[in-house]
Amino acid sequence: MNMDFSRRVAIVTGAGGGLGRQYALALAARGAKVVVNDLGGTVDGSGFSPAAAQMVVDEIRSAGGDAIASGASVTDFDAMQTMVAEAVDKWGRVDILINNAGVLRDSSFAKMALEDFRLVMDVHLMGAVNCTKAVWDIMRHNSYGRIVMTTSSSGLYGNFGQSGYSAAKMALVGLMQTLSIEGSKYNIHVNSIAPTAFTRMTDGLMPDMEKLLTPESVVPAMLVLAHETAPTRTILCAGAGTFEAAHITMTDGMHIGADVDAPERLAGLLAQVMDRTGSTVPLAAIEQGRNEIEKASAAIRR
Template identity: 50%
Template sequence: MTIRFDNRVAIVTGAGTGLGRAHALGLAERGARVVINDLGAATDGSGASESAAQSVVDEIRAAGGQAMAHGADVSDPDGVADMVTQTLSQWGRIDIVVNNAGILRDKTFSNMTLDDFRRVVDVHLMGSATVTHACWPVMREQGYGRVVLTSSGSGLYGNFGQSNYGAAKAAMMGLMNVLHMEGARDNIRVNVLAPTAATRMTEALIPADALELMAPETITPGLLYLVSEDAPSRVMLGAGAGCFAQTRVYESQGITLQGDDLTPEQVAARFADITSAEDQQELTSAFDQTKKYVSNAAMARGLSLDWG
């Protein structure tokens, strides 16, 4: 079945260049009306310009699509509220939110100022939360919504010199997990995209021949599925160079200590058992972890628990 977005309205943040632009063009090509949000700042978040966003709007309109530009700073609640108001005034609904806007201020943790740490977290994490929070009531009332939060391998796996960026990107997993639960009854599906692409934020870090394989357009098909009508929810989709994979968090089966064995020495002695991948499982809520631990502890003591 062909994936289409006719009569859907999408907000794409950071859509003036790179990944956001590719996502916006992909949505528009398949029928969506798209809000091109871009502050027009440099990669470190400094400055502002409406030209990048308007250029993408012009490109979409020239191809026969519908688009409007908005230059809100995603971490500014007032600016985001204005964007939502204008979107509703123009098209009456908001079906899709693609949180893509971001900045880089890379330095080792010892050399990084807390202002630089805070600003990156503000844009990536608080920006995603602010935009999603402003659209959430609209989606609940409609009984329909699709939200994508953009993570990164830097957050999921780590990258030297990016403690601020990595912390913000890792937070997307936690935000997704909770919003997935809270949005389910209103048909709001929430996923994470973890892309690696050739953009102005990565061009200085990746060999030229590799960059040719990593065009943003090779990632957008995954994004389009994550915001489609039949999208999954609570999926972390890795994407790059036309490759797609799911990232999952597993917990080892672990061990249970009690009585005189409940010591740090026993934790050290049995650390290989604690970290063994045998019988590891994917937990889907914090309570699943609690239930596992308490059940194991009760079993070790010969107790039977009724969880209701």
């Protein structure tokens, strides 16, 4: 199957360099019309320059593709609405949104300033919310949409010195979970990508890995999640040309009750409660409650 995007209009945030640039170039090379969004700031989110986004647009156009630049901040919802409106005015639709923009303000939690924590949350989480909200009604109206959130192994599994970044990246998975449910009847598929790549944001963190952990090696996962054949509610991990899937699972658990000695019995049986044998991937929040009620009801019948 040839992954063709020639009928699609895509928005890629944080596309002035690194992963975002490769995403924009790859989508354009396969026929998509692309909005290249990038504030043009530094890794910590300071500064502004429209040059970064325009340079990628120039690359796309010189290769025969079609693209426009946006230097708006994803933290500004009105600016995101304007960016989406410009894409619709030019091309008539928006089909794909790659929420890739981000900043780093790494520090141990003890030393982290709360304003840095808020900034990271605002760019990663609220930036994705702003962009997604700006395209949501268009995608619902067209009964088509592909949205990719950028999560991280730091969010999925934790990483020292990245409490704000980890919190934001895991929050994006929660956003994906619910939007995939709400978007299903409108053919809006929402997925997440957890990339490992050597970019400005990882410089110094992964020495001597540049040759393997290239942004280009993550691109196949993005294309799969953005294509019309994409799954939904999937977390793909990608790095160095290797791909994995991450799942949020629930163990089968056991009924213990809520008597006065329940805390002590739970503590004694915690290993069994945490046993991952027979664990499942719930399709909706209600499945946790259903499992709990079923086990409680079975205990009453005994």
